[in-house]
Amino acid sequence: MSIRVIVADDQEIVRTGLRMILNAQPGIDVVGEAADGRRAVELAQRERPDVCLFDIRMPGMDGIEATRVLAGPAVEAPLAVVVITTFDLDEYVYAALKAGARGFLLKDAGPDLLAQAVHAAADGEALIAPSITARLLRAFADAAPAPATVQPIDALTDREEQILAAVARGRTNSEIARELHITLSTVKTHITSLMVKLGVRNRVDIAIWAYETKRVGNRFGTR
Missing domain, CATH: 3.40.50.2300 (Response regulator)
Structure with missing residues (x-):
């Protein structure tokens, strides 16, 4: 359809x-x-x-x-x-x-x-x-007030940290799967887990959270 x-x-x-x-x-x-x-x-x-x-x-x-x-x-x-x-x-x-x-x-x-x-x-x-993915999100994250809760509900796994960085850089699920050599269904499972842990509703919110909290810039050298 x-x-x-x-x-x-x-x-x-x-x-x-x-x-x-x-x-x-x-x-x-x-x-x-x-x-x-x-x-x-x-x-x-x-x-x-x-x-x-x-x-x-x-x-x-x-x-x-x-x-x-x-x-x-x-x-x-x-x-x-x-x-x-x-x-x-x-x-x-x-x-x-x-x-x-x-x-x-x-x-x-x-x-x-x-x-x-x-x-x-x-x-x-x-x-x-x-x-403009990384540049724009970083620019506004730098200007935005810090969120009330800057830590995830539960600690992120190493794989979730990798996927967090990839999502923040605008990668699609298929691109993440290829880059990390994992299946598409595994990527989707981790994306769902990230949304739950971060208390957000979609992957755009995941990217915003990553830049607002400086998690991507501090840990993955995107600055």
């Missing part, structure tokens, strides 16, 4: 371009568009798409708040949201990830990367633009 996507951006030319690119990809079908955040939320709640692709800056309700409404911590059945932005150090991207976004891309991402992000989000993974 095709992955059902809705697109929200206040610029019609951008929406048209995204729709044409996505509809040209096998297995992806754009089922709706919106020009502002409020309409995007209404459309998403009505259509229940597999993936929402939202611009960050939109009138009425921006992409951050729209993401929080559809995918935030208080949402019982969160939708998969991928945010898309113009600048590689946009101050709103970090907030969007904290609001529940499953990943983000730059607007100059090519068709292949855009399709990969949609497929990853639909599969429960996340794709963050490779060119």
Whole structure:
């Protein structure tokens, strides 16, 4: 079955371009568009798409708040949201990830990367633009206040530490499996264990936790 996507951006030319690119990809079908955040939320709640692709800056309700409404911590059945932005150090991207976004891309991402992000989000993974993954998360983690709890509920195993670092660098499950020479199911098991131990809901939150607590920078030399 095709992955059902809705697109929200206040610029019609951008929406048209995204729709044409996505509809040209096998297995992806754009089922709706919106020009502002409020309409995007209404459309998403009505259509229940597999993936929402939202611009960050939109009138009425921006992409951050729209993401929080559809995918935030208080949402019982969160939708998969991928945010898309113009600048590689946009101050709103970090907030969007904290609001529940499953990943983000730059607007100059090519068709292949855009399709990969949609497929990853639909599969429960996340794709963050490779060119800015570590740099952007580190930048905002440095500026963000330390979380109330900086240690995991239970100590991480050595393998979990390795996977934590890989997730923080934007690696997909398949890439982690190849790099660590383990099976895909083993990676998924460790990802689930990390979410439980860190008290987070998805792999983006895992990456944010790693940078907020300086765990990746201190231990794996990414600074």
